[in-house]
Structure formats: C-alpha cells, structure tokens
Amino acid sequence: MSWEEIRALYPNQWVKLHIIGYHVEGDYLFIxxxxxxxxxxxxxxxxxxxANCKGNNIIYHTSHHTIKTKKIKNLGIFRSIPN
Structure with missing residues (x-):
C-alpha cells in the first residue's frame, strides 16, 4: 500500500507498518x-x-504528509571491553 492509502483508511491514528520498499535521499529513507x-x-x-519493533517494522502517525526516517548507521563494536 502507499502512504496516501493508509492515511485515508486510518486518519489521525498511530499505525504499525511493515516496510516493503523505500528509496534514499540524503540522510533519509522515504518509505x-x-x-x-x-x-x-x-x-x-x-x-x-x-520499543518492541524489530526488523522492517515501524510505528508512525498518519497526520504526517510523508513517511520518512533518518538512516541509522551500523556502528558495530566501537570500544573494547577490558578482561
């Protein structure tokens, strides 16, 4: 579904979504x-x-005209833990 369709079906509500496709513009992912x-x-x-979202799932409010999220870089292990 598109964001416009979801906004029409669920006006002014929070929704839990599974991301199927997106594109990148600068530091943002546009779903x-x-x-x-x-x-x-x-x-x-x-x-x-x-707090419990995993994988390609997000929570978003349908009052927003576009649906985007800031890219998060995988930092990995950034410090060593002493023995």
Missing part, C-alpha cells in the same frame, strides 16, 4: 510501499509497540 500490521489506539500503546 514507498508498506503493509499495515495494526492500528494503535493510543500514544502510550504506540510507545510500547515502538
């Missing part, structure tokens, strides 16, 4: 294609779901 996993009824529930 082009996604599927709705569930609508979320409150900000408290959305925060709880966000």
């Amino acid at each position: 082009d294609k996604m599927s709705v996993i569930q609508a979320i009824s409150s900000a408290k529930d959305a925060t709880h779901e966000l």
